[in-house]
Amino acid sequence: MARNVSVQTRIGFTIAAWAIALLLFSPILWVLLTAFKTEAEAIASSPTFFPQTFTLENFGAVQDRSDYFKHAFNSIVVSVGSTLLGLIIGIPAAWAMAFAPTKRTKDVLMWMLSTKMMPAVGVLIPIYLIFRDLRLLDTLQGLTIIMTLINLPIIIWMLYTYFKEIPVDILEAARMDGAELWNEIVHVLVPMAVPGIASTLLLNVILAWNEAFWTITLTSGRAGTLTAFISSFSSPQGLFLAKLSAASLLAIAPILLMGWFSQKQLVRGLTFGAVK
């Protein structure tokens, strides 16, 4: 922002902003630092900032205790699987609504949004019983289906707002030039649609990765994702602070990195296009 302010004012604002930001960030920083400390150092009565003895043993211990890789694999399968499934169902629907809107398109969109308002606890019991009878409890298939359904409205809404911005005139111009349908799709439509689809994909992987209601209630041992993995650390056992940090770091690091790249899309996706 190019407003004329004195250097002093600018320094003041900068210090205030950084102080508050670091305060907000301190729990994540704590995890990052504690994960590399020994257990004894982590609970020392006079806390240290940087690890005095840098150690990687916590990560090994976490893997031995709760099998991080299995849970991480489950998280990847469910979040990526449900997002891809959602895109397969969502792209045609959003495309149709954006390029061939009817009088009812707006109502359909609002209705899809309304399914998102339904509180999970309102349908927890039937889903639990249906899953029990279909033997879907504690399976990756079951979890992927649920995750697809709860994120589908967001997927369609995001895609819709992106597709809406593709100018229809360009499609018609291409058609006038005698481009065949296939060429039209490959050379005109896809390049314009890919950024929107990529953003949608990114945000939905993040949302599915962090989902912590269905992943905890519908899984136990086999299909547990990282949210279930980390919840198993909720009852402390002996010296465990550094291990908890190591486990937390492993669970959040990949998604934190993705999140940093997708913060703009987050605004758009979670406000259903109402704030851009």
Place this chain on the structure above:
Amino acid sequence: MATAQTRTLSRIMMAPAVIVLLIWMIVPLVMTLWFSFQNYSLINPMMTGFAGWANYLYVIGDPSFTQSLVNTLILVGGVLAITVIGGTFLALLLDQPIWGQGILRIIVISPFFVMPPVAALIWKNGFMHPGYGMLGHLWKFFGLQPVDWFNQYPLFSVIVIVAWQWLPFATLILLTALQSLSEEQREAAEMDGANAINRFYYIILPHMARSITIVILIQTIFLLGIFAEIRVTTGGGPGYASTNIAFLVFRTGILSNDIGAGSAGGVVAVVIANVVAFFLMRAVGKNLDA
């Protein structure tokens, strides 16, 4: 442009999405409604048949329901107050000419990407634990007795954790709104001699009003269903001190295996959410064409 052919095609393209969402919306909800009028317990299979309003009377009549409802309102209201006021303040600060704005944005948004159980466990063990938590160390540094947060102030502790997760979301959206305010408008106000407070009340706040509404409504939907944060910290206790409606349904239906009563609680949760949803739909719907 909508010929009969494209209309048919677009119906086919929309069909899968509409059908799965229709099933997802109707089937479980009808089942919840049905169970809520049945005697149905997984522990006592002999108890069957139509229950009338008994499940509802049982759930709503129990003191734990009133407490859970009040807790839900305090939880949602408390987190909203912290995140909206704090978020507005932070957004205004980040919009100032400061060094490292881009990095700051990334640092501030980070807590939102931390999965709920991790957020809850970091706060529980790393910060709020009276023995080795950072807040305990801080209290001791000032010569005070460390506080056992989750036993003494269970609901407040949950509010702090949830607010920490959602403050970045509010900040990011309000900052986005703030940055779309045109420079000319601000400069014109400055030239007219409006001071900072007047500029905030008469120009910035009205401009942000819509975004603040959206932040409140979207957060409310998510906050009504807060679950993992309670599950891994207090388990709803002590007693029912930090049980919200969502957790009460889980407790009754899944932990106590009382399907009938749990379902009745679920229906109540749906009714509450629908009241909120009604207002959200109106707010978002209004902005759809814009």
